[in-house]
Amino acid sequence: xxxxxxxxxDLHAFYGKSHILHGVTFDIAAGEIVSMLGRNGVGRSTTIKxxxxxxxxxxxxxxxxxxxxxxxxxxxxxxxxGYVPENRDIFPSLTVRQNLYLGQKSTKxxxxxxxxxxxxxxxxxxxxxxTRAGVLSGGEQQMLTMCxxxxxxxxxxxxxxxxxGLAPMMVELVGKLLSEIAGRGISILLVEQKLTIALxxxxxxxxxxxxxxxxxxxxxxxxxxxxxxxxWLEV
Amino acid sequence: MLEIITFSTLxxxxxxxxxxxxxxxLTLIFSMMGVLNFAHAxxxxxxxxxxxxxxxxxxxxxxLIVAPILVGIVGALVERFGLRRVHKFGHVPELLFTFGLAFxxxxxxxxxxxxxxxxxxxxxxxxxxxxxxxxxxxxAYKMFMLAIAIGMFVALLVVLNKTRVGLIIQASLTHPNTVxxxxxxxxxxxxxxxxxxxxLAGLAGVIAGPAFVTQPAMAALLGPILFVVIVVGGLGSLxxxxxxxxxxxxxxxxAVAINxxxxxxxxxxxxxxxxxxxxxxxxxxxxxxxxxxLVLVLIIKPTGLFGTRET
Ligand SMILES: Nc1ncnc2c1ncn2[C@@H]1O[C@H](COP(=O)(O)OP(=O)(O)OP(=O)(O)O)[C@@H](O)[C@H]1O
Ligand SMILES: [Mg+2]
Numbered sequence: 047x048x049x050x051x052x053x054x055x056d057l058h059a060f061y062g063k064s065h066i067l068h069g070v071t072f073d074i075a076a077g078e079i080v081s082m083l084g085r086n087g088v089g090r091s092t093t094i095k096x097x098x099x100x101x102x103x104x105x106x107x108x109x110x111x112x113x114x115x116x117x118x119x120x121x122x123x124x125x126x127x128g129y130v131p132e133n134r135d136i137f138p139s140l141t142v143r144q145n146l147y148l149g150q151k152s153t154k155x156x157x158x159x160x161x162x163x164x165x166x167x168x169x170x171x172x173x174x175x176x177t178r179a180g181v182l183s184g185g186e187q188q189m190l191t192m193c194x195x196x197x198x199x200x201x202x203x204x205x206x207x208x209x210x211g212l213a214p215m216m217v218e219l220v221g222k223l224l225s226e227i228a229g230r231g232i233s234i235l236l237v238e239q240k241l242t243i244a245l246x247x248x249x250x251x252x253x254x255x256x257x258x259x260x261x262x263x264x265x266x267x268x269x270x271x272x273x274x275x276x277x278w279l280e281v
Numbered sequence: 282m283l284e285i286i287t288f289s290t291l292x293x294x295x296x297x298x299x300x301x302x303x304x305x306x307l308t309l310i311f312s313m314m315g316v317l318n319f320a321h322a323x324x325x326x327x328x329x330x331x332x333x334x335x336x337x338x339x340x341x342x343x344x345l346i347v348a349p350i351l352v353g354i355v356g357a358l359v360e361r362f363g364l365r366r367v368h369k370f371g372h373v374p375e376l377l378f379t380f381g382l383a384f385x386x387x388x389x390x391x392x393x394x395x396x397x398x399x400x401x402x403x404x405x406x407x408x409x410x411x412x413x414x415x416x417x418x419x420x421a422y423k424m425f426m427l428a429i430a431i432g433m434f435v436a437l438l439v440v441l442n443k444t445r446v447g448l449i450i451q452a453s454l455t456h457p458n459t460v461x462x463x464x465x466x467x468x469x470x471x472x473x474x475x476x477x478x479x480x481l482a483g484l485a486g487v488i489a490g491p492a493f494v495t496q497p498a499m500a501a502l503l504g505p506i507l508f509v510v511i512v513v514g515g516l517g518s519l520x521x522x523x524x525x526x527x528x529x530x531x532x533x534x535x536a537v538a539i540n541x542x543x544x545x546x547x548x549x550x551x552x553x554x555x556x557x558x559x560x561x562x563x564x565x566x567x568x569x570x571x572x573x574x575l576v577l578v579l580i581i582k583p584t585g586l587f588g589t590r591e592t
Binding site: 098100118119120123124129131135137138139140144147148149151153194195198 | 461
């Protein structure tokens with residue numbers, strides 16, 4: 047078996063003196079959809095930020111069998127890691143089209159995704175293409191951040207709580223885009239709190255608690271394990 | 282009277298546009314660093330001296346191109362090897378660094394070119410009268426300065442709003458982390474912005490040198506006015522910097538030109554009211570008018586005319 051696309055081993059991270067991640071270990075294979083579940087504040091976002099180099103990581107992070115710990119965020123992004131932050135960090139004063147345009151890493155190479163693809167999945171974005179992104183609804187902004195990252199043609203996309211605070215119809219749209227992404231052979235790391243989408247689309251799931259992985263298995267394993275759900279997921 | 286108004290308006294707009302050549306770069310640099318660059322006017326002075334030196338050796342036109350580029354390189358090096366290192370230690374050290382840099386540049390300029398003003402003159406090819414109105418003539422060189430300043434303004438608007446690099450810069454000013462995560466090299470972008478801002482200040486120096494006085498104190502004289510412009514316009518707002526540049530340029534020029542006393546303006550009875558103050562001429566108080574405006578704006582609208590930033 048070849049090495050996984052992303053392999054994280056014994057990852058530790060700190061904010062100042064507070065020790066947030068206590069040795070997180072997990073991996074994602076090429077083309078795999080993996081979910082990272084857990085309650086608020088357990089360190090899921092910190093895990094992704096450490097992988098992206100936004101928080102200084104300690105431990106080993108290998109992407110395509112290459113150590114990326116210590117690299118700068120833009121270098122990591124250029125290796126093919128895409129990140130969709132949890133706060134819907136669009137550029138509010140730029141238009142929807144300009145936001146998508148800045149997702150592209152260069153104007154020369156065209157990736158798997160074109161702006162037309164984005165507009166096909168979300169016709170709403172095309173209608174609002176020349177509107178300032180700051181006035182979009184929360185759901186539309188979420189779509190935009192995901193599409194913007196896709197424009198950079200990542201091989202693995204890490205998406206932080208894409209459905210948080212969205213109406214059911216929007217949640218369904220997000221699910222549709224995730225399937226579209228997976229359909230093109232791109233790996234997904236989905237960070238979620240709710241099980242709705244995660245159980246439906248994931249090949250494997252991890253559950254985090256207090257800065258460590260406390261469960262790893264298939265959706266079937268998790269469905270069968272009421273103990274883990276009760277202790278680490280249900281509120 | 283019409284004559285005074287026409288020429289003062291021209292001169293005021295010109296002065297304002299030169300101010301904006303500095304204020305625009307300073308505003309962009311402020312947005313990205315979060316602190317004011319006290320050395321910004323020093324890059325303007327470097328532009329004037331480089332312009333003088335290059336003009337003297339190979340002519341004004343090459344100087345117009347080469348001097349701003351050299352100043353831009355100095356600026357980029359200062360960012361890369363100075364500010365970026367100091368940045369880790371917080372805003373106060375950064376501020377002190379730029380403050381110290383201003384003194385260093387002034388000292389170096391004095392060491393090389395001396396304390397007295399240098400003889401940086403309008404090039405002969407531009408040394409003629411552009412037009413005559415009533416009994417006053419207007420020099421072609423000032424029209425040239427105006428054209429350069431307006432050209433720079435248009436170029437800045439186009440680059441920032443119509444080019445990919447400009448969009449990346451705009452996004453980096455407010456969301457540097459997000460831009461980096463999309464694969465753009467933000468530190469290099471910042472270095473380029475700092476360099477370009479310095480180059481613009483340098484260009485202003487090259488063209489303003491012959492019109493004003495090229496001397497080691499020119500940075501220290503212009504610096505405070507520049508801060509007034511930035512604060513009155515609203516820290517970090519380019520539109521605000523533009524409006525404030527023109528406002529300060531016009532107000533100061535008119536104040537000098539009117540040159541009447543308060544008593545003349547408000548009538549003889551004002552003399553009783555103001556006492557000795559009534560006989561002070563507007564031209565005499567012209568230098569403090571910008572600071573008066575600054576205080577006024579800060580009282581009425583602390584964020585500046587166009588500012589949104591909390592300070
Ligand atoms: N910038 C920061 N400075 C200090 N502490 C932080 C910072 N960001 C997060 N933390 C702390 O680190 C812990 C983990 O945060 P993280 O954002 O990774 O949680 P999470 O699992 O993504 O949960 P959620 O997104 O629901 O808040 C929390 O206790 C949080 O308070
Ligand atoms: Mg989170």
